[in-house]
Amino acid sequence: MASDALQHCKGKLKIKFIINIHEQCLKIVSATPNNKQIFIDCLDKGFRKFIKNKVVSTNTNSLKLARLLAEYTDFLLRQRNKIVEDTDFQENINKIMIIYNYLEDKDIFEKIYNKLLAKRLVNQWHTSNDNEELVIKKLQVVHHSEHILKMQQVLQDFYLSNNITNEYQLYCKKQNFSSIRFSVMVFNSHSFSLCNSSSLTLPNKLERILNSFTEFYNCYHTGRKLICLYEYSKGEIQTLFTKEKYYLQVSTYQMTIILLFNNMSLWKVKDIEDQTEINTKLLLQILCGLLKSKLFICTELDQNKVEEDLKETDINTNYTIKLNDSFTSKKCRKKLNKPVEPNDTEALVKAIDRDLKVGVVGDFDGQVQDAFAHINQILVEQYYADYII
Template identity: 30%
Template structure:
């Protein structure tokens, strides 16, 4: 193909090309015809291809000529862009603030649009000469579009970027101050800064270096300065809760700003900067206000404080204050009820009278305040009220944050186990909790719906979770369960089973194994009674039979102690007693029955009253032994009753006191327990009830039983500690003193918190028994003796 000399000479080619470039860069592309576009493209194409043909003839090869002629065209374009941008820059430098941004934004849009068209017109140069130069490693050669960007960066951006950023910052401040701005101006600046991030090693790749250095950093620095000043001023004139609302608003605004006109990579740096200046630097002031919010129960403000502080890992101070506050509230609630006050609010089952119970004469026992102590129901409700309040606060204000959950648990553990009630006896909480369970599960004149009691038992388990001496609870609970079962006083077998299941889930099978065995014995006893009654009906006349039932219970899992007094079985019972002994020995040869007369009860029907009233007395075995004497006479001395019943004086005194208080017997002379005192049957006795319960716990006996239970717990603990030490040493073989102490505490903490002196005593006992020995030559180190 023949070429005109004008197609090969850069001096004649460039004026024709530059005219078209002018049209494009002046944003006249829309008016350029397709023919004009093809003409420009053809001129450049002819220049590049003709140069290859010409230099092949004159220089012996096409490669060198193509490089030379492509370089001249490229350099002319590069000079043109520099000059074009210099004129534009001079115009820009006469403008400031928003006017500068509008100019910059408009020119950037026009320039990049023109650059895209130039890239198409010079496509042949890009595909051949530019590609060859780049392949040969020339870092300063770019495709035409990239050359346009580099030129803008070097001759426009470099000189204007500080002025442009200053204008952006001012415009942003106006927006922060509440003015409406043209956010598209900032978006255009951001786009230009992002587009100018060119990879020096690969011109086709881009980076965010320019945006990060020249836009993001000064923007964040300005944001820091703006909010530092604003926060200082706002806090000086407003409250902390109002300040937190302001911070929430500001953080939301900054998030919206990122979405509308900043690059998405600025999200975290800008958020972190705002959080730092608005929250972290003001954290001491915010945390200080937390106590006031707690005192006033400002849940919404605390939720706001939590959501702000969690952004800067600033929750430790709040958690510490929360824990201290909850502990203080718990201790105050217990102190109030221990001084005779009522629980702040009901947290357990509401009770209501049951029809027909009054005539039966059954009365609630054990719900009254214990001697020198506090009502178990009021005490537990006080603990639950505090927990319920702050548990709801943790869920609502602190989104069930694990740190606050742990703080609540730690505080509750403190005020449950170390409060005013526990000062005299550190194990008082589990004892009172067990007594409260007893009041819920025992039949009484006050009954509740089964669902309400179930809910109350769930609340009991909340407190139980925090009790450290769970072994104390187990001892008292098992004793009270035994009494409920023996006296047939359980409100519901389903509720009893449900409670045992809850305890099993909390502490494991071993914790409740004895409790479950009690129910098995009760079932076996029913079968035994049925068999004995059937035999008696076959072998004896009906008039010779008593309405008799008995419970045969295993000593290994029933916490019942034989009476510490003598007892002479009344003549009316001797026959039945002997018959059952023979029946049981035939059925279970080799077993021994230990009779617990102190746990027995009887119904005595009366026909001695002058008013001809008949009444049924429900009495203990010892009371029965006394009253049956009056079938023969109406008056006895103390010595006579003591001798005929065989009951020890201190026990008899308590039983007689109940009969005297109920006016069943009358003391005619002397004082209760005196040898010469006389006790006469009150034939003028009256009662509004046809059934009268005379089984009333003697307060001194109740206290003595509690003391004995605590003593039993201490003895059991010594054995558990020793067993744990042997178990650990058998596994470890050799262990130092501190390590052994720590492992013992860890192993036993689920049941109780062992005291260091007790562990030391048990170590000494095992050293004496030669289960372990001191390691020779090593201080405070023990070895297991196989």
């Protein structure tokens, strides 16, 4: 996790560095007499050459720059504090559009960005619908493509999902169906870019709600098939076995496992797997997290190891899991739903990388170092040529 955070930080710095290069060059152009078009054309030509020969001299570097730019845009769209004001945000996006305009492989950026957009919406990481629309509109001005049309469709589906949830609640009232608090997002699979879920057998209560919603949805949309993406679903459950009452924010996989303990107090790992049909690798990952949170106890495991460095491989399918009756938390609402969804962005990048059939990644930092001097030289040479004549 620390390594990922460090790489993400380096990525933001690289994008900011490239933007800064363009800004410094633009200042030079602005200072020329009458701000002649010849200098603007020269900047465009020089910066395009810099991006092509210095930053993305190989296909791998082209992929890397597109990914860094997409992730930096994603970072800006997730900011929840007031530090990034609307004017600052628009200014930052305009700077990003400058770099995007120079990308030759814009489709790579758009594929990665579309994946990040879907994750923001599903996980409710975005902070402003207006900002999401703004970015898509600016992308469309520069490059009208199928990927951008898919982004627009994803955003439109997101808006419509709120209406679908409200209509379903009214449907439940008319049918006298007592439903738990329930919300849903429905996306068109043609435009939505997240992976399908692993198998899962839901508890009866959740299965009943899902079947009810499917019946409701099919009344209005015949011929469509709903596929649940459990990796991106979540919920909240209340503990009844503890002295204090806690609200646990959990993934659908976690909820399914925890609710099994309403029926029996002890479960073997292999029996949990049989009941839920969660694949072994994913199940052990989830159980590892629940054991570390101290919601579950496994007598076959050394408690000191659980607290220090428990791994999925330490859990045997013959081990017995039980609820921790002494479970406590400093917070009445505890978040347990650590992300278990696959790294779709990483998988997409690897797939693009294979398609490009590239070699070893070059030294990005080293290639950037002499960039400003290179472009500066082009501008100065053109400046003198203009006035010598």
